[in-house]
Amino acid sequence: MADKAAPDSSRRSERSRRAIFDASLALVGEVGYDKLTIEGIASRAGVGKQTIYRWWPSKAAVLLDAFTDGVDDYAAGLPDTGDLAADLKFVLRATADEFNDPAFQAPYRALAVAGANDEGLSRTFVARLLEPGISVYVDRLRAAQEAGEVAADVDVRIAAEMVLSPFSQRWLMRTGELTYDYVDTLVDQVLRGLRPRD
Amino acid sequence: MADKAAPDSSRRSERSRRAIFDASLALVGEVGYDKLTIEGIASRAGVGKQTIYRWWPSKAAVLLDAFTDGVDDYAAGLPDTGDLAADLKFVLRATADEFNDPAFQAPYRALAVAGANDEGLSRTFVARLLEPGISVYVDRLRAAQEAGEVAADVDVRIAAEMVLSPFSQRWLMRTGELTYDYVDTLVDQVLRGLRPRD
Incomplete structure (x- = not known):
């Protein structure tokens, strides 16, 4: 979107990152690892799928970062x-x-x-x-x-x-x-x- | 089928039981527990689904018996x-x-x-x-x-x-x-x- 133009884009990135971590930890607890999807995480976090794929190659990578962060x-x-x-x-x-x-x-x-x-x-x-x-x-x-x-x-x-x-x-x-x-x-x-x- | 009439039905049952155990152990190793199904076990063991359901209520029950037996x-x-x-x-x-x-x-x-x-x-x-x-x-x-x-x-x-x-x-x-x-x-x-x- 307008990410590059926004003056507060890094704060917004941090907010998205936090939302993605929270969503992935909550979801994996609810549905299990096998049924966890990038789509599901994106939807719960209120971000686009592409935002997640820009930063992480797989659901495992998201989850490990989310967990290590916590x-x-x-x-x-x-x-x-x-x-x-x-x-x-x-x-x-x-x-x-x-x-x-x-x-x-x-x-x-x-x-x-x-x-x-x-x-x-x-x-x-x-x-x-x-x-x-x-x-x-x-x-x-x-x-x-x-x-x-x-x-x-x-x-x-x-x-x-x-x-x-x-x-x-x-x-x-x-x-x-x-x-x-x-x-x-x-x-x-x-x-x-x-x-x-x- | 003609189970009751056959003189060697208990030997045949034992053979089916063994085939079901072998199939369930092999399959769970190949596809994992989540994807293991009674249908898959029956097909691999060469028995009907009903044969399995007659003896066990669930795939977990089959697997536990198979494992304990081994x-x-x-x-x-x-x-x-x-x-x-x-x-x-x-x-x-x-x-x-x-x-x-x-x-x-x-x-x-x-x-x-x-x-x-x-x-x-x-x-x-x-x-x-x-x-x-x-x-x-x-x-x-x-x-x-x-x-x-x-x-x-x-x-x-x-x-x-x-x-x-x-x-x-x-x-x-x-x-x-x-x-x-x-x-x-x-x-x-x-x-x-x-x-x-x-």
Whole structure:
């Protein structure tokens, strides 16, 4: 349209971008990944299909950007107060709150499921969301290892998965509640095996 | 048809049942759960649609029966040689072989994915396949606890998930290979936290 001529076109672009993200997250939760379409997103967001295609090549690309935009920035890493157990419990309790929030649940579940089913999407999902999420735990565990709080021969990648995978599988498969009590027990039980032997 | 009159009708039923199971496992791997239909299964199995509807109410029911029929029977539980680490490694290495087999991969992944997406199917999937699989680990860990090999204050359910969830999430999300080396490190790292303190 008159995009180029408008003085506030970048603000309007940002507004469209936000509307497209909101629409795609809402829709994927309602209809699932398979039935999500660019047309549907455009219609819900009140923009033209071409606006979406100008910025993203596929629905997967839109959704991944929408999701990454919405989740906490991993760049800061985990807190490091010098007390590994306290730091892990603090972050994992906050993550439990997030996972228990229906607004987060539906799109993340749809994305996890679609990713498990579609190898290309899976690689992007893993690279953009899952691996950065695991990495901050690996980094925090490595810092604890350097501080002597975790034994030198521990595989910190596997240790991170020992905390994160039970948590996320319990949520994904709905085999149990993500309570603070569960989080604390999980962290304590993982950490007691990682400490240096006296 | 003439089922009732035929002297070999039960053998023929068994043959149809087997063909229906094989067809549904092959098809779900090829087309995914969403596109799997009773018609498609019937056509691939060389039976009439009505034969399937006579025995099962839905494609989910067929698939779950097909899958349960194909996996090892959990009734026997895990081996108990008195060496918990050796027993867990033995079983988990065999499971890695199974998960690395393409014939097993496709239908199990389709089922896991469909289960994560569909709450009704999920409950059945969890009750019929996932929970029995976790339970045999819980039982084995409890036996080790009674034998004094695992500390009395360990939550054996969470301990079982500390072994099984990293293993299955690594497979489902394709974040790493399921090698014997991985399995052994995982088991050792979980178990060293579960032992009674001296």
